[in-house]
Amino acid sequence: MSLSLTTSYAQCPKGDQAYSLLQYDEAIKAYTKCLNKNADNAYLLDRIGDCYYSLGNTVMAAMYYKRLIADSPDFGSGITKYGDALLRNGQHEDYDRFVDSLIAAHPSNKQYARMKTLPMVTQTESQYEVHLAPFNSQSADFSPAFYGNALVFSSSRSNDKKRDKLTGDNFTDLYFFDTISQSVEQMKLPFSTKYNMGAAAFSKDGKTMYFSANQPEKSLNQTINKVFLKIYESTFSKGTWSEPKLFIYNFELANNTHPAISHKGNLLVFSSDINSSMDLYHCIKEKSGYWSKPVKFPDYINTKTGHEVFPTFLNDSTLIFSSNGIGHPGYGLDMYKTVWNGKKWSFPERLSEPFNGQGDDFGLISADDMLSGWFTSNRESSTGHESIYGFYKRLPIAGKDDKKSIAPLLIITGTVNGGGKPLPGALVSVSYSPGNFMKMISDSLGTFNAQWQHDGEAEVEFEVMKPGYHSEHGKALLKRTADTMFFTFAFDLKPIQEDEEITIKNIYYNYNKWDILPDAASELDKLIIYLASHPSVSIELSSHTDARGDDRYNQILSQKRAESARKYLLDNGIEASRIHAIGYGESKPVNHCTNTVKCSEAAHAENRRTEIKILGL
Incomplete structure (x- = not known):
């Protein structure tokens, strides 16, 4: 049976419209319905395969490309993409058989001969160890950026019911991973975007943020809005981020995305598809403080048919970016390095394994000259969802007789x-x-x-x-x-248990006082870190007095002490709903010093204490 090829727009208009708007998830749904009525239609098989391929779901892409080329081995780009999908799925034997069959049928075809020489990605001995970051979700997580001692990254993990018609996932937002508390939360911004927001970069001082977000645009001869990615700029002042404004140089009716800012803040690199495929451009901040117009990177970095995307700076002269057009075009995004020598950028150098592997790899960052850092990959995903990986370099161990030995x-x-x-x-x-x-x-x-x-x-x-x-x-x-x-x-x-009681050491008070003493403040600071590290924990903060004085007065005094400790926590950013303050007066002594019992000052001080009780997790 031969496949039918019909490219008429009337064939599946809803699918074609979604495809033209890059709404691949919607296009898949529409094309699948049309394919159910015409199971052998090559045009529909090719389009569905392309949609899955564009989403990084190479397992599903390979399935449709295989059906496509079964009876039509000369079907355009489907051959290259099918081969790429097999490689990225780790199906090396299937890939070899497929290429051998192409060469046997077309022995003079140079493209098929080149496919035979494609390098296989294998596990080789490396100085680096790579691990999956603990803050990944089941959704897409990508493009980490340093922000102080934290990481800011893009993710589609939100529970918003609105869906991106391109991916079928939730729209992406920026998330904040606190490396101290190990907590992840959506980045608190005084503004929101209607569609996707992501791929952020921060100036070295943390006061300027560049990010990409969707903005609808319509040309004069269009009746349908297209949603393009644009680069925005926001500044941090007086504890909050400003309302973002469009970066001065965004190409119209094109995607402008993946901003990267140099450490000195005088060079901005981004990616745009103003010339069809995604290419890298840069703007220079002049002495006047204004940005120069975008300049396209040279052709040995930007390729004619591939995409060059996700630039990041290792330092002011070293740029990392990803491309699927350098070396062997069309075979997944690999990361490359180019260095500015003061006159020009060097020819791209492909990063070795384990940074590049099966699938797409991009968005590498490092703050210590590649001793450690983070990058994004979908190498272990069957659905195309990206995840963030951490890496660190195993330093060589020097021998005693090694003339080039390093410190032990x-x-x-x-x-x-x-x-x-x-x-x-x-x-x-x-x-x-x-x-x-x-x-x-x-x-x-x-x-x-x-x-x-x-x-x-x-x-x-x-x-x-x-x-x-x-x-x-x-x-x-x-x-x-x-x-x-x-x-x-x-x-x-030990897991935290509800109703668990913990005594906070060294939180004592002067007699008949409720002021927080310096030593007590340092202990409460530890409690602040504890609560920040366990954002779901709520506590009872209880205060106790010694037995001297009137019982009722001690009850009032202990309540004031509990409220004083609570206020200290609130002043340092802990939410009020998580802290219940209560004073027990002299009703719960920890020693024998009750009413009428003569005790030393040190013994009385033991009873003037503060405790916490875990109320909820």
């Missing part, structure tokens, strides 16, 4: 359990000597590891924390072993 290594490994079971996503903070500090995230097995260069023994302080569990703190002396210091330790965090 401090190697830390360990496990984190929660209630006796492996606990992924726990934050392990380790510090030794002033200025040496590292944070690690336990993986899916609860394990973690890190390394430092060092010059001798080290006393290490560590803290392990995760929302829903009590934190653990401790110290350890790491002993030197030859040129490398090893230390392995394990934690078992």
